[in-house]
Amino acid sequence: MTVITTLGLFIITAIAEIVGCYLPYLWLKKGASAWVLLPAAISLALFAWLLTLHPTAAGNEK
Template sequence: MTVIKSLLVFILAGLCEIGGGYLVWLWLKEGKPLWFGILGGVILALYGVVATFQPTGFGRVYATYGGIFIVMALIWAWQVDGFRPDKYDLIGAAIALIGVCIIYYAPRP
């Protein structure tokens, strides 16, 4: 159950970072109203809070989040922006995800 809970926290943190960043992007790059940027900033701040719900120390959490973020960013781009990941995107994301799962979930003494 601990693994499932931590994965859910990583996913929520990822949604906050990607979603918040996307709103800021829309505001600055695509001329959306200021409130997009403000809301994006608030959501980005929530990302910092959500990440603290992980039981492990800062370094390992953020290292692991980096790999999960890669996968989530590709999914976001595919579903929201119409970007179609190619086989190299998928291979790279799989390698990153396997690596961070080893970092975070490997049994330690």
């Protein structure tokens, strides 16, 4: 993986985690609709999948 690809993967992974954690916060603390939990769950599932693509986190560093 090139440095640019790795950096992009880290950025996308970070965004997925932040969105997945921020939306339930909106529901719990700010009174947002419970419907925000659906995209939150999707975002956290995307985050978990993206973690498997990280070469160093998965022990695939060459």
